[in-house]
Amino acid sequence: MLWKTDFSKWVITSNFERRGWQEVEDEGDESWSIFWANVGTIRQIFSPDSLQQLRPDQLINHFPNHFELTRKDLLVKNVKRYCRHARKLGAAVPEIVPSTFVLPQEYALFVDEFRMQGSSTYILKPNGKAQGKGIFLVNKLSQVRERAAAAAAASADGSASGGGIAQLFGQVGSRPGTGSSTHATSSRATPLRPALENYIVSRYIDNPLLLGGKKFDLRLYVLVPSYSPLVVYLATLGFARFCNVKYTRELAQLDNMFVHLTNVAVQKRGGGDYNAAHGNKWALADLRLHLEAARGHAATQQLFADIEQLVVHALKAVQPAMINDKHCFELYGFDVIVDSNLQPWLIEVNASPSLTTTTKADRLLKFKLINDALSIVTPPGWSSSGAGSSSRRGGRRARESAADERHYPPALGCMQLAYDERSVAGSSRRSTGAAVAAAGDGSKAVGSSAASTKKQAGAIPHKVVLLHG
Incomplete structure (x- = not known):
């Protein structure tokens, strides 16, 4: 059995080696039977432009469009659709995720719920980041505006932390949630290239165990x-x-x-x-x-x-x-x-x-x-x-x-x-x-x-x- 990996982690390599499998070390060698790859490599392998064709005996550790589950905004979209379908059929479904919206696209819906809930706290997370980066909590709409202004300033300085959240209010003072600004940068993304600047906002679980x-x-x-x-x-x-x-x-x-x-x-x-x-x-x-x-x-x-x-x-x-x-x-x-x-x-x-x-x-x-x-x-x-x-x-x-x-x-x-x-x-x-x-x-x-x-x-x-x- 031949194995390959594009990142070195002891828990991976030791498991392969203890099975007596042999490593394929040449980057261009495609004779492997199992490949433990990062998500960037998966995008290349399954890209429409790729001419690579996997053999019947080859196995790889990600599905081509795993992002339907692992991208925060797509997870929310799929869960909401699933539960709408359940309600149409009269089936009860337990709550899976807290009430969640994708920003800037659903900002107006978020504002409506925020005002109905009164003093609730919400948590905002950048769509394409991990390890707690870019996360913040708000309990006032004005705090979202302040964060948007900071993101706009960071974007103007060339920082990667700016972007889509600044679009909530446009670049020329458009009314929040209307999307009427003609100067706002597009937040549209392709599945293989997520819009890292988009945020999701969820009701914060303020009564944790x-x-x-x-x-x-x-x-x-x-x-x-x-x-x-x-x-x-x-x-x-x-x-x-x-x-x-x-x-x-x-x-x-x-x-x-x-x-x-x-x-x-x-x-x-x-x-x-x-x-x-x-x-x-x-x-x-x-x-x-x-x-x-x-x-x-x-x-x-x-x-x-x-x-x-x-x-x-x-x-x-x-x-x-x-x-x-x-x-x-x-x-x-x-x-x-x-x-x-x-x-x-x-x-x-x-x-x-x-x-x-x-x-x-x-x-x-x-x-x-x-x-x-x-x-x-x-x-x-x-x-x-x-x-x-x-x-x-x-x-x-x-x-x-x-x-x-x-x-x-x-x-x-x-x-x-x-x-x-x-x-x-x-x-x-x-x-x-x-x-x-x-x-x-x-x-x-x-x-x-x-x-x-x-x-x-x-x-x-x-x-x-x-x-x-």
């Missing part, structure tokens, strides 16, 4: 070996990421990112408050034990069942838009926050979750994660049969038939099978999704600004309502 008085979120790892049929594995290995400073709603601390943002890249800058020994992380298993002691076994079980359904719903929301190339699989990093009512909310999805290791526990976790993911996507006999990839003969029908016949184990190491579309009775290929609703829980569709009802520990088990596209 706290531990030791500190805010945290969850980094979950999700493996998708196929979108058609949709197959989802959720890793039992994951961790909670904590802020350095105790959480407060005080307005004076609204700009204190050490209170509000859990990103490791942000918290590392917290000086003496950052604990390098554990990296401000706590293993998912330890968190679960703590919650069982503090909130009870039934409530904790319900929370983790809700998190699993949240992941499945998000993937079903993007399934119709995703190109299911049989050469591809993907290991995503899902970021989820839990509020004080034990309701999970999806914050974002990462196409390339960090594989850098900061502690011994981190290194062991990520090594096992990659090992188990590789064991699923490269089962025994995979390299000789070319399973999981397309064949030059037989066409699409033969390729889909091969995918339907492939066996996925219910569990392998840390990977647990969360969803297999083939096992859902009556499901159809490329369905819009199965809306799984808790009977009588009163949950509302995505985008609702109303607070969710508190879940009861003894909630009735979920029932399945099928939605067909």
Whole structure:
């Protein structure tokens, strides 16, 4: 077996080497069987201008248009469409993401909701940045205007941090949200070249579940070996990421990112408050034990069942838009926050979750994660049969038939099978999704600004309502 990678991470290379596979070191050598690549390389390989054709036995770690899930604005668009379809069919769908708008395109809609909500806090994030860069919180519309003015000044100085948010108010004083300025720079983007200047604005979860008085979120790892049929594995290995400073709603601390943002890249800058020994992380298993002691076994079980359904719903929301190339699989990093009512909310999805290791526990976790993911996507006999990839003969029908016949184990190491579309009775290929609703829980569709009802520990088990596209 020949492998290739375009970035050097120990958890990747050591897993390949321990299997006895051989590295392809020449950049132009395409004899590899599996390629762990960055997203930039994926764009080149699947570009319409590329003449490269993958062999039946080649496997690569991203889907061609993974950005339908991992770009913040496209994720929101797909989730909203999914939930609208569910409502048309009368199916209840739990809230997936907080009420969210894309700026500058939906600025007028954002203003309407902001005024209706009164004193709510919102969080703005640049569409194409990561690691907490460019994020800020607002509780007044005037603060958005101030940020827009600062972005315009930065753009005038040639800074990359300017751009689309400055367009909210145009360049010649047009009324916010009307888009009437003729001098505003276009924010239009192509799928393969996102508009990095666009922002999304979401209702801020200002009642997060706290531990030791500190805010945290969850980094979950999700493996998708196929979108058609949709197959989802959720890793039992994951961790909670904590802020350095105790959480407060005080307005004076609204700009204190050490209170509000859990990103490791942000918290590392917290000086003496950052604990390098554990990296401000706590293993998912330890968190679960703590919650069982503090909130009870039934409530904790319900929370983790809700998190699993949240992941499945998000993937079903993007399934119709995703190109299911049989050469591809993907290991995503899902970021989820839990509020004080034990309701999970999806914050974002990462196409390339960090594989850098900061502690011994981190290194062991990520090594096992990659090992188990590789064991699923490269089962025994995979390299000789070319399973999981397309064949030059037989066409699409033969390729889909091969995918339907492939066996996925219910569990392998840390990977647990969360969803297999083939096992859902009556499901159809490329369905819009199965809306799984808790009977009588009163949950509302995505985008609702109303607070969710508190879940009861003894909630009735979920029932399945099928939605067909």
